Amino acid sequence: MTASAEPRVATLYRMVMPTHICPFGLKARDLLRRQGYAVEDKWLTTREATDAFKAEHGVKTTPQTFIGGQRIGGYDDVRRFFGKSVPDPKATSYTPVLALFAMTALMAAAASYGVYGTPLTVRGAEWFIGFSMAVLALMKLQNIESFATMFLNYDLLARRWVRYSYLYPFAEGLAGVLMIGRVVTWLSVPIALFIGTVGAVSVVKAVYVDRRELKCACVGGGSNVPLGFLSLTENLMMIAMAIWMALAL
Known part of the structure; x- marks a missing residue:
């Protein structure tokens, strides 16, 4: 399945709380928009709402992106979906x-x-x-x-x-x-x-x-x-x- 075959609308669930805004959620939203997707930005505004969302979808982390009813996953998964590299934090580099x-x-x-x-x-x-x-x-x-x-x-x-x-x-x-x-x-x-x-x-x-x-x-x-x-x-x-x-x- 390729990104071009999917609808150009993505639903993003991310944490937006008074004391914490998830940076990976912001990065995922930015990447989706740069790829030409309209983003339905769903905020998880409490810890309880976040935990309930994770339990419902069987995931351990947020943000989570859905395209065409299919769960793509977190920020790294979205990058892979669009064919972009995901840096390995343990890889050696000059x-x-x-x-x-x-x-x-x-x-x-x-x-x-x-x-x-x-x-x-x-x-x-x-x-x-x-x-x-x-x-x-x-x-x-x-x-x-x-x-x-x-x-x-x-x-x-x-x-x-x-x-x-x-x-x-x-x-x-x-x-x-x-x-x-x-x-x-x-x-x-x-x-x-x-x-x-x-x-x-x-x-x-x-x-x-x-x-x-x-x-x-x-x-x-x-x-x-x-x-x-x-x-x-x-x-x-x-x-x-x-x-x-x-x-x-």
Whole structure:
């Protein structure tokens, strides 16, 4: 059965309460409308009404969509009905790191343009690495316990000295901020060189020597980023920045 064979009217049951409006209900309604369906928007305004609806239709969740008298299901089911992909929350992905690097590159280009009148400068490249380090540290610090737990899976120094897994985000953030301002270079350079080298060696051993399939803690402990090339890139950038700034002293 295809969507094109169905009537262009859909009935949507979703929770709309004074203290809660179901976000998946809003997403389902938006998707149905974008697919050209008129939506009969049925609100479940109390917990009792919601529980009664679930019991009547033998479902565990809302929203629920019906088309032509047939129950399609929840938001993910509606996406499948229209032939759209449904992301797997457990699937590994490089998207978070790529998005972060893209944003910090744009930030560096904007700063370079504002100061020098051109987006492409050596200083802009320095800012890109400094911004990336600072934002990566921020991502880790959102939940430092979760980061530390994931970091201990592969970092060689953290395995010997657990407190290092808690200090790492602060060290990365400090080095990044100091490098952005090109201040206290005598401190930022050794910090970046040290944590970058330890990190690079740890990634190489875990991924390319031991052949382990792990998730990277580079954007925080809750990410599904696989440990590998991009993880190694983070550390190599710190090493390169440290060497560059040391030579510029």
